[in-house]
Structure formats: C-alpha cells, structure tokens
Amino acid sequence: MRSLRDTSPLHMVIVGHVDHGKSTLIGRLLHDSGSLADGKKEEIEKICHARGVPFEWSYLLDAFQAERNQAVTIDATHLHFHSAKRRYVIIDAPGHREFLKNMMSGAGHADMALLVIDGAEGLQEQTRRHMVMLSFLGIKNVMVIINKMDRIDYSPAIFHDLSKQVNDMIVTRGLVPLGVIPAVAHAGDMLVHRGNNMDWYMGQTLIEALDQVPVQKSNDKHPARFVVQDIYRMGGVRYLAGRAEGQPIKIGDQLIFQPGGETSCVQEIKVWPDQNILTSAQNGQSVTIALEDRIFVERGYVGAPVQDAPPLRDHVRLSLLWLSDKPLRVGQTYLFRTGLSETPATVQAIERVIDTQTGQDQLDQVELVKNTAGQVVFTLRDPLPLDPFTGHVRLGRAVIEDNGDVVAAGLINLDGLLPVSQGTKNTSPHIYRVSHPVTHDMRFKKSGYRGSVFWLTGLSGAGKSTLAMAVERILFEKNYPVYVLDGDNVRHGLNADLGFSAVDRTENIRRVGEVAGLMADAGLIVVSAFISPFQADRDRARTAAQGRFHEIYIKADIGTCESRDPKGLYKKARAGNIADFTGIDSPYDIPLYPELTIDTQTQDIDTCVRQIFTYIEQHASAFPAPGYEKDL
C-alpha cells in the first residue's frame, strides 16, 4: 500500500457522446474496484426508488438534482479511486455540445482520455468533437471502450469493425491509441471482471490496461524557468515567490529576468519552516528566492539561464478552441494570458479554421465561431518571453479572455515566428538609425531611475493636469528627474499650428508621443496629461516609447467632469461655442487595457495622487520604498 500512495495518481478524463454510458461506466468501475463508500449504492437505490426509475449508476456522479432530473451531466466531476496497483482521478466531463467549456475545464489536467462509444450507435458527433478537443488541449493518449456490447449480441465482428474506425480517427487527429476494449458497463463486463459473455476477447480488461498507462511526466529535462508570482519582503530581504519549471534552479545560478532583461544570481532559496533548507527548487515546486542584486522584477517575469532564455515575442500562434458566442475576427483585441503574464493581444491572422466534428479545415471561413477550433496569430502589445507547448507543457498553455471571461484555451506554437529584434523601427530607406553608445540601461544603472512615460488619459475635467502636477511635485522633492507634458502648454508652442479636428488631434498626440518617448529614452520620468481620446493614438504613443509606456486611465464620468468644469469649457461647448468637444460631440475611447485606472469620482485627490506616485515609484525607481513588495 505504501508505494501506491507515494506516486501521483493517473488523471483520466472520460469522454464520449451523450448517453453512450460514461457515467454508468464510472459508477460501475468504482463499485467493482471496491472504491464506493458503504451505503452509497443503497442511497442511489433509494433516490431511484423515490423517483420510480430503475437503478441508475450515473446518479453517483450527477450530484445536482437538476442533473438527475434532466439525466445530463452539467459540470465536470473529479473522483478518486484506486486499483490494486495504483491510484486514479477520474474526470467525468459532460458530453453535451453546449457544455464544452465545462468539459475543457475538467479535461485540462488529464494524463489520458477514456473514450466511451455505444457499440450500437458507433461514432457520433460528440465522439468526433471530443477527439479534436483533446488534441487542442494537448492530451495525446486515448483508450477506447466499446460499450453496450449486449445491445449488439456481443458481436466480435461489429467490435472489430468499430475498433478499426475509431483507431483510424484517433490517429488522424494526431493522437495515440492505447487500445480498444469491448464492455458492458452496467453489468461490469470487462471493466474489473471479465464476465461470461465475451470469451472471444483475449485482450486486457479495462483496469488491467489502465494500470499500465504511464502518468505524463512534465518537462523536467527542459531548460530551467522561474516564473515570478509575487514579491514579498521579510526581515529586510526581498523574496521572489514563484514556481520552478524544467531543470532545477540552484543557489548560485545566474538568471536573466525577462521581459526586463536584467540578470542576477540566486542567493537563497527560502521556504518555511526554516529548518527545511533548500539548495535547489525542483520542477513544479513553489518556493521563494532571494537574488544577489536589486534588479527590476515583477509578477509575470520569467527567470532563465542566460544562455537558454526564452526570447521575447511580440507575435504568438495559438492552436485554440473558441468558446464565446461572439466570433473571433481579425483586428479584435483580447487579453492573452500564459503562465503568470498577460498582455492585450490583437488578432493578426486566422491561419486555419477547423470543424471540430470532422477535424477538416474550413477553407471559406474568415472567423472562428463558438465551439470551433483554429490556428490564430496574435500581435502582443507587450513583448513576453514565451515557450512553446512542445518545450514547456505548463508554460506553453494559454487562455484568451474577453472582458474577464475565458473565451479560448490553446497551446503555444512558435513555428516560423521570429522573436522581437531590437531597434528596427522602419522609416525612410535613407534614414539610418545611429546606435547610442550610451544605452537606456546604462543610464538606469547610473542614475537609479528608469526613464518612462506615464500617460494620463481621460475626459476634460477628470483631473489629469491636477494629478500630474501634484505627482510631479512629490517626485521632484524625492529627486526624481521628472517632467510633465501638459496638453494646454504644448499647444502654445510645439503644436501651436494644430487645431481640434480629428486629423489635428491625431497629429497633436503623435508629436507629443514622440517627444515623450525621446525624453524617456534620455532618462526622464515623463508624466503626460492629454485627453488623448483615441485608442489608436495612444497605442502609437506606446510604440514610440519602446516598451517604457504606462497608460493610466483617469476615470470620471461625463456628468462629474461637467459639474466640475474647471476651465468653463463644458459650458462653452454646450452653448455651441466649442466644436468637436470630447464627450459632447466628439467620442472618447475608454482605455481597454490600461496599466492603471485611477477613479477620481469616488476617491479624494490625495488618494489618487498616492496611487499614481506609488505606481511610478514601483516602475521607475531602482530603489522603491518598502510597500512595493508586500511586507509579510
């Protein structure tokens, strides 16, 4: 028994068409392997009796009354059981098409899948769909049960014919067939016991076959990664909390932390209680580490050996399953999340659309609709260090969120995509960039301040200028090299030639964005206060600042701003004296993914100023005050 409990259980997801007997098979398997609690069977008998229905194994898993009433599994269930040889976690996923997201939530962790097929019905819609889904979740190993053999008179001929069909389908989807077993789940034939009805079958029972499937080993041979989850501070020491992936991380290892790109050596690996001294962190282990140098690192950063670090990527390809009612189209922007990092991502190309039932490419499709699969290339707003699924299993998985909802899950595939190359912004063919011998990084190391742009955007009267000036004052007192670029001031000089038409506004912001970018490159902390109503313009300013751009949304609704009206502009605009006034007769694009949102409607000025100051200090100073790290 001892060894049985020392190793990880095999996680197995049960898939198959609705009514092909998944839940019955699980109930029977639990019962026959002696894993059911006493009284559980009687409890189900009682429920069935009260409902006037014959004994129903699936009631064991369908725990909700609604599930039993409608005889469908609504959400995935996890069950523990063991054979004589090893332990298992069974994941029972609903078969209904509309429940794909629940099934995926259940199936994600599985080492293998058990596909249940009704011998009388053969391969059905969901049988096929689930196979495509497995391949998109990265679950390769599939074992098959041909169930309800009693309904086809235990016919070896039908069994062999179906076995061939299903094996072909599995191989076609790029999956690995682990064998096909004939069974009668409700009677228990060929699950744990052989039964008396299929003497012609010479292969293994289900439990014998399962006992031989290996637990999928995750990537402990791949290059080491340390994925930063949070930053703590205790006893004056800064600890990076995170998880080791791949080869062990050892004390003394030199790591480069991307996307920032600074390096330091691991000084200490700390766990609690203190007597548990660690000299290395193994694959999958959650630890805290201290570094020798105080480099810039935050949540989502990935530490890696310098010679084996994942390059930064601003393009990524996902093989994904689309779950949202709203189709995925080129040009749309979502939130891309992988490991512990996230960034807005815009759909650049839909390379393939795949019918999840047939697994065939749909050549005439230009969008991904709900429950279809596809291969999509995204442009990432902030470059991230990425590993493909074929390298690091855990780091090679990603989800796409839309407004906080998970709308897709997928695997990272970087084939043919180039990493970010430094400094190749294209201009005229006759203009050549001269490389500065003094780099931004050198300036940072020398001064202790990271030149950056903090871009305040919001309606007129939201509080941008007030906050910018107050924050500048504090930063100045603290010796930060800081400068505020203010909308009204710039229009007196640099942009005196521009009006307020859409074209002029865009040009106004383009120039300011370029100037801010140059000032940041020179090592200044730039705080800008412009309405900058269009997201496209703000995005261009972001590009100009080369990764040192922080969009800060100063949030207050139009009613609040109009009631403040510090410059009397709303009154004039309402009276028709100012045309194209943002919020009245000209639109404002609310930032989709700002780095920071400051609510000036419900918070007082001091609170807002403190929030902005703290954020700037965290991101622009080599020595932020304590508080940047969480004091434990």
Place this chain on the structure above:
Amino acid sequence: MSPYLAEQESKSIFIIREAYARVRKLAMLWSIGKDSTAMLWLVRKAFLGRVPFPLVLLDTGMEMDEVYAFRDRLVRDWQLPIINHLCPPLDQIDAKLPPATRSAMRKTEGLKTLLAQESYQGILCGIRRDEQGLRAKERVFSPRRSDGSWDYKDQPAELWDIYSTAYPDKGHVRVHPLLHWTELDIWEYTKAEKIPVCDLYFARGGQRYRSLGEKNITFPVNSDAQDIDAVIAELKQTRVAERAGRSMDQETEDSFEQLRTQGYM
C-alpha cells in the same frame, strides 16, 4: 514527505499565492477542523510563516468545547489574526428548512453578514472534491453572486492553472486551495508536517469524530483509532463515507445542494 504530497503542497501554495496576488481584500475561513488547519499550515508555508490576512471563524456558539479549546491554543501559539464572527441565531433562519439543514444555514447567513460588513472580495475555503458530490464539481476560483449564491449551471471555464479571479459586481470569489486533496492526503500531510489537530479526531471509548461540525448535528463514528497512524490505517480500509456523521447532508435528496447553492461552504 512523499513526492506526491510535495506536489499537492506546491499546487496549494501556488493557488494561495495567486489569490493573494490577484484579489485585493482576502480572508480565510477556519473551521478549526483538520482540513482548514492544514490549509492554515499551507498559508504559513506560502508566506514564510506569516498569515497576511484574517482567519475567520463563523461561530454559532455550537462548536464542541474541545474545538474552542483547540482554537484558543493555536491562536495563542501561532499568534493568529482571528476574527470570531457570530452567526445569526436559529430563530432568524427559515423555519421551513429541515432541522439540521436549518442549523447549518446559520453559517451561510453568518458568512453573508461578514461579507456585508467587511466587503471581502475573496474567501479561502478548505473544501475538497472527494468529500461530497457537489464539491466535486467546484472550480478552484469560484465566483459568488452578491447574495453569496453559487451559479453551478454556468460556472466559468477554468483552464489548467491560469486562474481567473473575476466575480460579479458586489459578489466575491471563493478560493479552494485544497480541492485536489483527499481525506487520506490531509491526514498523511498532517502527520508528515506534524500539524496539530483537535483530539476529537482520535477514538475514546470506541468512537471518534471523522468530520467536525456543530454539536447538535454532528455524530461520532465507531473506531478504535487512537492516534494519527491508526487513523491513517483505518482510512485505508474504511468504506464509510467521511460525512456520514453530518446530518445536514442526508435530510433530503437535495438538502446539501440547497445549502451549497445558497452560499454554504
């Protein structure tokens, strides 16, 4: 510790740290039972011995005396930031409910008043999938509506360990760091880490408590397991369900379902 338990531990620490990093105002429910005490241990592991958010006991005044004594000892020895939150009295709870369900509902209501007072956005809760069929269908991060209820028919997708901590307006997110543990895992981990547990778990006079709840609705099971090794040996053999001694699970077919969908743990 076996490699398997080490793996379970790392997964839980990851979840706890994820909650702390992504949810602004967090608290943890501590029922003083073996599971939430193991969770408390994992919290201390995640934060280098500290507990950076309050521990909440939803107190009905009906816990057993040994439970209160154990609480007081641990609070003192470990210097725990505890909030002892009193639940509304029984006469304020729907009288149409079956008696044990009605008693258990006091905790649900107590949690609601706590959430209203403190506006927590995340609540750590030490439930496990293998305890009960409904808990087997839970997400690790499980959103609750403003009235605390669980919309089990439309749970968000949760892929791998890329967790979403979103919750509806004025609602909160339940965080379940022990979902993947079994009862036996908890005991083996408790033994390996020498985590203290309440004596009621060990047999006296041929009976012990397998699951601790309030005095009026929790009953001991027959057992001779007088220490932790004996408990582990017993669990490897037993076919009695863990919550067999908890009346509220068994009153009607859906009594526990009613409790859970309305916000019970």
